[in-house]
Amino acid sequence: MKEERILDGIRQAVRELEVPYPVELDTHVLNDMELDSLQLIALVVEVENRFRVCLEPEDEARIATIGDLVKVIRQRLPEDPHG
Numbered sequence: 147m148k149e150e151r152i153l154d155g156i157r158q159a160v161r162e163l164e165v166p167y168p169v170e171l172d173t174h175v176l177n178d179m180e181l182d183s184l185q186l187i188a189l190v191v192e193v194e195n196r197f198r199v200c201l202e203p204e205d206e207a208r209i210a211t212i213g214d215l216v217k218v219i220r221q222r223l224p225e226d227p228h229g
Contacts, residue, residue: 147223152197152216159192171213199223 157169160179167179175181181189193215194201199222209215 147197147220149216149220152219153212155196156193156212156215156219159189159196162192163188169212171211171216173212174210175212175215176210193219197223 153169153171160167160169163181163185165179165181165185167173169179173179175189176186190201190206193199197219199219201218201222205218205222209218
């Protein structure tokens with residue numbers, strides 16, 4: 147899956163949480179978006195469900211920005227021969 151499609155899916159998940167912050171690759175998940183702990187958990191669950199992946203604790207430790215989240219999701223997705 148291409149980076150743009152993953153980013154769009156994350157944007158949709160953030161909209162569903164009603165977080166009024168623009169989501170770009172360099173958006174810092176905690177500092178910029180100011181998510182509380184429940185919103186952060188809801189975001190993780192929504193992302194896992196939307197992309198059918200399971201984020202491991204070591205994945206979560208590597209995620210500071212939305213771009214980091216995109217990379218982790220791409221690594222967790224099965225290979226797509228169509229891009």
